[in-house]
Amino acid sequence: MTSNSKAKASSDRIRKIEGGLRGASGGAASTGFKGLDLGTSHLVLATVKDDQEHYQKELHAFVSIPYSKMTKSMLEREKIQHRVQRPNIIAFGNRVDEFANILGGSTRRPMQTGLLNPNEPKNIELVELALRSLCGKAKPGEKICFSVPSPPEGNESMLLFHEESVRSVLEGLGYKVRTINESLAVVIAELQDFDFTGIGISFGGGMCNVCLSYLGLPVVTFATTRAGDYIDEASAAVTGESATTVRLRKEDKDFDLFTDDNPSSIDRAMSIYYREVIQTVALSLERVLNNTKNLPPFKGPVPIVFSGGTSLVGGFQKELRKAIRKTSLPIEISEIIPAESGLNATARGALVAAMLEG
Ligand SMILES: Nc1ncnc2c1ncn2[C@@H]1O[C@H](COP(=O)(O)OP(=O)(O)OP(=O)(O)O)[C@@H](O)[C@H]1O
Ligand SMILES: [Mg+2]
Incomplete structure (x- = not known):
């Protein structure tokens, strides 16, 4: 197909x-x-x-720096998206991090x-x-x-x-x-394949969003605000590193949760805050579902599918399984699977x- x-x-x-x-x-x-x-x-x-x-x-980030002809031609040469808004130039899109490093501008985020x-x-x-x-x-x-x-x-x-x-x-x-x-x-x-019945969780940068769906209808939706950005900021605060340094390490293919016997302080901090993010979702799911009256008549156990950038780290599925297993949910879970397109x-x-x- x-x-x-x-x-x-x-x-x-x-x-x-x-x-x-x-x-x-x-x-x-x-x-x-x-x-x-x-x-x-x-x-x-x-x-x-x-x-x-x-x-x-x-x-989804921007850098604003003072306008100059030289900066503008550099942006054009490098094909970095930008808009002149005198007295500034605003650059945006995928290469903003790189650009912020070269020109010393600070990154701005329109959403939180x-x-x-x-x-x-x-x-x-x-x-x-x-x-x-x-x-x-x-x-x-x-x-x-x-x-x-x-x-x-x-x-x-x-x-x-x-x-x-x-x-x-x-x-x-x-x-x-x-x-x-x-x-x-x-x-x-x-x-x-499950007739749109099950639990979808998106582990993003600013939030973790959760939905219990029955035949494509949202029965319960909620969100928690401890997600990728929280892991970056909390780990940066306890290690003295910048949130950007933490984020780049987090997105490194070599980083796995809780696998290294002798982790660096950044890796240890990130693993700890990752666990907190996952547990917060699992405990919120337990609380919200147990407080929901009149759950639909599920015919059997339902799957959990998870997605989002924060779920891409090695060891994530194992930690999520562990956290869900510890909860006492009013519906049975059949499997916990990653989205095909995270x-x-x-x-x-x-x-x-x-x-x-x-
Ligand atoms: N390969 C990776 N490994 C670990 N973390 C990653 C990876 N790629 C992206 N991330 C993290 O995922 C988060 C962004 O995820 P995503 O793009 O799903 O969020 P978003 O949809 O923009 O945010 P939200 O849904 O909260 O509004 C960031 O914290 C980023 O550092
Ligand atoms: Mg998202």
């Missing part, structure tokens, strides 16, 4: 399931739709071209813990800059679905502001816009949801 036929097959399958995704209607073609994972650390755009799914990933960053005064302007470049203007009738997190407890009003602000940017580019919960998107992308699952689920709106 080609990757395109998987997205199309997922949208067809959901339609067939009684009660499927809320708002699903009509027949889907495979072009004229985009799925956008609007993440704290990365943006991922899923599109379909020539019967194949395509994924484009950008770092899954939502627009309240400490970045130009948050929505920066998001607009990135989305204009990544998504471009819509063709007539083109639809886009973007992912939104579950609001952290007590921050529901922040989610509304975030969602409406981003929606108006995308509508300004001409798209017909809908949203999907990030972890429901993971279920839609990965659990087709960094693309949310964007793929959003693409399927956009097709359902067709």
